[in-house]
Amino acid sequence: MDRHFISGVALLVAAICLLPIGGVVAAALLGNLDTLRHLAETVLWRYTWTTLVLVALVGSGSIVLGAVTAWLVVTTEFRGRRWLEVALVVPLAFPAYVLAYAYTHILDHPGIVQTLLRDVTGWGPRAYWFPEVRSVGGAAMMLTLVLYPYVYLLARAAFRLQARAPYYAARSLGASGTGAFFRVALPMARPAIAAGALLVVMETIADFGTVAHFGVQTFATGIYTSWFSLADRAAAAQLAIGLLAFALLLAVLEQKNRGAASYALKGRQAPFSRTPLSGGRALAAQAVCGFPVLLGVVVPTIALFAMGLRSEQDIFSPRYLEFLHNTLKLASVAAIVTVSAAVVIGTFRRVHPNRVSTAALYVGRLGYAVPGGVIAVGLLVPFAGFDNWLDARMEAWFDVSTGLLITGSIWLMVAAYMIRFLAAAIGAYDSGLATVTPNVDAAARVLGRSATGTVRSVHLPILRPSLLTALLIVFVDTVKELPATLILRPFDHDTLAVQAFRLASDERLTGAAVPSLIIAGLGLIPVILLCAQVAEWRRTSVAAT
């Protein structure tokens, strides 16, 4: 009975996720290929190449930064480790486009760094070479700095759940610390790292704000150019299918790769104990963990403060309180809805490991690689159609006008956020679930728990850290989300991200720094909550053993 309930809800979620994608496919098929042909002859290959370079840079950068820092904070002890462990998550709170504003302000030709350089050296304005911040490399740096925490969060959770026995077995068999890390610990954490990297890559190909600000033309900007400038929505849809196919390919690879090995822990095992570091090694660990915090948090915060102080934005005005209220409301609702959907989809696959549930899992992850604007319009068309149909029926039958019941409410936005960020929630939940051996489920079922009962009384408690991580990621992502919010929000539902966008698109970057800082500040709250909670669990679990 309740197994059917889970299947039903999971299929409903998958259907909602498919709706905008179906819309995209339909739009793509309805149009002709003239625009696509023009793009293929002129800019398409450059778009594709730029996107691939960006993906390679951001993906590898995030894996290295995320996995290495996660390993260090889980398995070693050094001065400052405690707060670095928390601080390493914080860059997640910055939207990449905000980092782009801040770093442009610092590094572009009229910026502080280059001006100082010219003043000190006396070089002419064009007599020297300086790395261009508005470039593919610059965009890769911004995206890596805000996205590596995905890998870090998931890898940290995985290292923590990992048993120390295999690692020490490798050490005792003569492997060096680094060797054991690469040959034992890292492969065991592979599902988590791969899940994190998949999120990073999907977010990278869907990014519009950062690359648009830098003038870097990618596949995603090509979608908007086709839609807006070339006025060809079908061509935009055809390009969006390209992104979708790429995302699907990556998701399948990741899942296949994971399927090759079982990562569940067997039996009860002791976690890692921390190796104390001192001297040069402690310094090196501090430098490695401090580097992303410095570039991803400290520098942009100082820059944004400096910019914001000169603007006329009044953060205590009723308008700003309204922005804040809307942002918090939407992010909380979206986080709860999305993580619930992820639990249902994950459980569906756990209880019925068949083709349908696997397909539901893939479908649920696709939205992350699609630019928010594409999802928004894909949702708007069918839902507005439904609203208009319902309104006409109600008018005819009961003489009541229902207007735009769903389209005019926040629920369409929540649906868009869910589709967009479900992959992040699934990534966190499902990779955690992979470390719970199916024997646990079997035991619970033998002891008389139903399928949903197993989820409720076994999975959810065990996976509390993964669930909180998922909530945190969706909350922060929603706070930062812009394109879908811009298109779908009801009247007077401006968020902080909308206000930042409005000021930035009017080229008032000093003003945009103010809402941007509040966005980052909001992201801090769940990060701190999460860390406090995790520390609490660790204490109680240590007490229990």
Next chain:
Amino acid sequence: MTSIRSRLLTTALAATMAVPAFAQGELNLYSSRHYDTDERLYSDFTEMTGITINRIEGNADELIARMEAEGDNSPADVFLTVDTSRLERAKDAGLFQTVESEVLEARVPAYAQDDENQWFGFSQRSRIIFYDENDVDTPPATYQDLADPAYENQVCIRSSSNVYNQTLTGALIAHLGEEATLDWAEAVVSNFARDPQGGDTDQLRGIVSGECDIAVANTYYFARAIRKDVDGLSDSRDMIGWVFPNQDSTGAHMNLSGGGVAANAPNPDNAVRFLEYLASDQAQEYFSAGNDEYPAVPGVALSPSVAELGFFKPDDLDAAVIADNIPAAQMLLNEAGWE
């Protein structure tokens, strides 16, 4: 217990559902004018008339897509944009209705309104050439001059995905034909001082920092730096000269910001009243004083910052022609390698 809970849930859900804003005394505005300074413009209207303004601001094409999807039940009363090509697009999509208003007829000049009275322009800005007075002795006098090899490595202009560059190119296609415009675009690209990047303000700041000698930008970005402090620009603006291009021929390229009444407007009377307000002296002065634009209504006083730019001959090319040329302009810029 369960029934109470489900009833609470139903109530909570109902509270979040949309309440259609059809009440008297409301105006629903879809706008792609994203200027924070417009707040005053709207609050003054509410103060004068008692009509509350509900707003959704966003990208023009996305708002058009939204209105199309919403169809008969769209709550939009007025749709405002920052460029005429989007007004034409909305008109082509059947999103506007014809407005009969003596006030608008009398105040908005003929070239700034649609032939069928579906949309009206309220403010305009010119896209002009700025240059470094210390380094450039003979600045380009026309848009065509930007292609002159004499300016190799000197020209800064933003990306081809920017709408203002597209309308400028669309206007050139109308004046010169597609082939000549493609040659022009290719030659301009070879004069670039750097790859296109940033916004209009960034091109002007590039002159100050010395990376650019010549920059193309809309007038209000420079006028804003005259009126108030813009980082990296206001302090050094004395070194920047400007040219209103093509004064001996077609005139300087203009961008019209305007709007119309939505086809399915639930509050059409308020919508017309709002458009008439936008054409009033008070609002027109505010376009100039608040956002450094040129008022569309003749005879309205310019703010000092805008007046400092001087008077010039505008290009009065039909907006519909430019709108039709936009896709061709984007394709041509792609072909020319204008990133």
